[in-house]
Amino acid sequence: MNPEARRPSQVFRRVLDAIAIVASILLAFGIDAAWQERGERREELRILAALHDEFAVNQERLAGIVAFHADLKATAHALMEAARDPASLPADSIDRMITNVSWWGGFITFESAALDAVVLGGQLDLIRDERLRRLLTAWRRDVAVATAQEAQEFEHYSQVWMPMLRNHANLAQIGNATTTIPGSREAYSADRVPVVLGGVDHRQLLRDRGFQNALVQKVWIEDDVLRAYRHLEPQVEELLRALEQAGARQGT
Numbered sequence: 001m002n003p004e005a006r007r008p009s010q011v012f013r014r015v016l017d018a019i020a021i022v023a024s025i026l027l028a029f030g031i032d033a034a035w036q037e038r039g040e041r042r043e044e045l046r047i048l049a050a051l052h053d054e055f056a057v058n059q060e061r062l063a064g065i066v067a068f069h070a071d072l073k074a075t076a077h078a079l080m081e082a083a084r085d086p087a088s089l090p091a092d093s094i095d096r097m098i099t100n101v102s103w104w105g106g107f108i109t110f111e112s113a114a115l116d117a118v119v120l121g122g123q124l125d126l127i128r129d130e131r132l133r134r135l136l137t138a139w140r141r142d143v144a145v146a147t148a149q150e151a152q153e154f155e156h157y158s159q160v161w162m163p164m165l166r167n168h169a170n171l172a173q174i175g176n177a178t179t180t181i182p183g184s185r186e187a188y189s190a191d192r193v194p195v196v197l198g199g200v201d202h203r204q205l206l207r208d209r210g211f212q213n214a215l216v217q218k219v220w221i222e223d224d225v226l227r228a229y230r231h232l233e234p235q236v237e238e239l240l241r242a243l244e245q246a247g248a249r250q251g252t
Contacts, residue, residue: 029204050114067183073222086203095177105150146228
C-alpha cells in the first residue's frame, strides 16, 4: 500500500489522540474545580454556623451592655433628683447609688473570635452573600465606634469622679456598699475595706455643685454610649436573620 495513502488516517488518529488528551485534562480540571467548590461550600457552611453561634451570644451580651449603661444613667438621674431633698433617702441608699454610678464600661465585651478569624484569615470572600459581607463589615466598624464612646466613661471616672470622691467622700464606705453589677441581679463581691475614723453621711455631697456637675457629665456620657450601642441592636438582629438565610440556602 502506498505510504501516502496511510498518512491521512495517521493524522486523524493523532488529532483524536490530542482531543482525548485535551478532554481528559479539561475533565480533570473540571473535577478538581468541582471538588474545590464543594470544599469551599462546606467551609462556608462551617463559617456561617460559627458566626451565627457567635452573634447569638453577642445579642445577649448587647442586651447586658445596654442594661448596664441604662442603669448607670438612671442612677445618676436618681442622685440628681435626691439632691432636691437629700433627707428623703437613707444614707446607706445614697452610698449604694454612688458606688453604682462609679462603674464604667468594658465590664461586658463582645465575642469576636469567629469573625476575626474570617476577616483576618482572608475568608470573607467565601461568604457568597454580598449583603451579609457588608453587614459583617459594618458590625466591626460600629462596634469600634461604640467602644470608643465607652472610653469616655473611664476618662470621667479617673479624671473627674474619683478625684472628687477622694477629697469629699469615704471611699471604703462607698466601696463596701457594692452588692450587684449595674443592670443585673448578678452579685458582685469584693473584699471589704475597714472604714476608719467612723462613717460619713454622703447625703451632704448631693448639695455640692461639683458633685452635681459630675453627675450631669455622667448622664451626657451615658447618652452617647447608649446611642452607640442601641444602634447595634437592629444590626445584630439583621445579621442573625441573614446568617440563618444564607445557611439555609447553602444547606439545600
